[in-house]
Amino acid sequence: QVQLVESGGGLVQAGGSLRLSCAASGNIVSINVMGWYRQAPGNQRELVASITSSITSSSRANYADSVKGRFTISRDNAKNTVSLQMNSLKAEDTAVYYCHANGILTTTYYSGKDYWGEGTLVTVSS
Numbered sequence: 001q002v003q004l005v006e007s008g009g010g011l012v013q014a015g016g017s018l019r020l021s022c023a024a025s026g027n028i029v030s031i032n033v034m035g036w037y038r039q040a041p042g043n044q045r046e047l048v049a050s051i052t053s054s055i056t057s058s059s060r061a062n063y064a065d066s067v068k069g070r071f072t073i074s075r076d077n078a079k080n081t082v083s084l085q086m087n088s089l090k091a092e093d094t095a096v097y098y099c100h101a102n103g104i105l106t107t108t109y110y111s112g113k114d115y116w117g118e119g120t121l122v123t124v125s126s
Contacts, residue, residue, distance in 0.1 A: 001026050002024060002025070002026035002028065002101070002104055002106065002111070002115050003024070003025050003026055003115075004022055004023070004024050004099045004100075004101055004115055004116065004117035005022065005023050005025070005099075005117060005118075006020060006021070006022045006097065006098070006099045006117040006118065006119065006120040007020070007021050007022075007120065008020040008021050008120060009097060009120030009121045009122045010121075010122070010123070011123045011124075011125065012089055012122075012123070012124055012125070013124070013125050014089060014090055014091055014124055014125065014126045015088060015089065016089050016124075017085070017086060017087045017088075017089065018086045018089065018122060019083060019084070019085050019086070020036065020083065020084040020086070020097055020099075020120060020122070021081060021082075021083045021084075022034070022036075022081060022082050022083070022099030022117055023079070023080065023081045024080040024081070024082075024099075024101055024104075024115075025080070026104075026106060027106045027107040027108065028080050028104060028105070028106055029105040029106060029107060030053070030077070030104075030105045031053065031077075031080060031101050031102075031103060031104050031105075032052060032053065032102060032103025032104070033050055033051070033052050033053075033100075033101065033102045033103055034050065034051055034053075034075050034082035034099070034100065034101050035047065035048070035049055035050030035051060035062075035073065035082065035099075035100045035101075036048040036049050036050075036073065036082070036084045036097055036098065036099060036100065037097070037098045037100055038093075038095035038096065038097045038098065038122075039095055039096050039098070039119075040092075040094060040095040040096075043095075045098065046064065047062075047064055048063070048064055048067055048071065048084065048097065049061060049062065049063045049064065049067065049071055049073040049084060050062045050073070050100070051073045051074070051075050051082065053075060053077055059075065061073050066092075067086075067093075070086065070087050070088045070089075071084060071085065071086050071087070072084070072085045072087075073085075082099065082101075084097070086122070089122075089124045090124060090126075091124050091125070091126040092124075093122060093124050094122060094123050094124045095121075095122060096119040096120065096121050096122075097119065097120050097121075097122055098116050098117055098118075098119045099116070099117035100114060100115070100116055100117075101114075101115045102114050102115070
């Protein structure tokens, strides 16, 4: 069974940095898309950044406008991990951050459904 486990959330002052990591497990052969979403109180869950991976082309990253230039997403396909480096954090970045994966090939099946981690809280104090 595929599972996503996040780590790295916490409390940081505005202008500071945090790094989130997510590890996928479950006899995984490959993952098409990995990314991060966030949900602040009273708001809908929104995409922060995603990154695709293909054996025929280089990875492609996509960012929400609100984090461009401040956040960087990366992945390690061999380890099935995705990370989010968050710099110049702002109070409005405060949210629960969720790891996301889609298009997972395991040793026994392929799944096109969305997988989510439990979430990790990021709090930015102003």
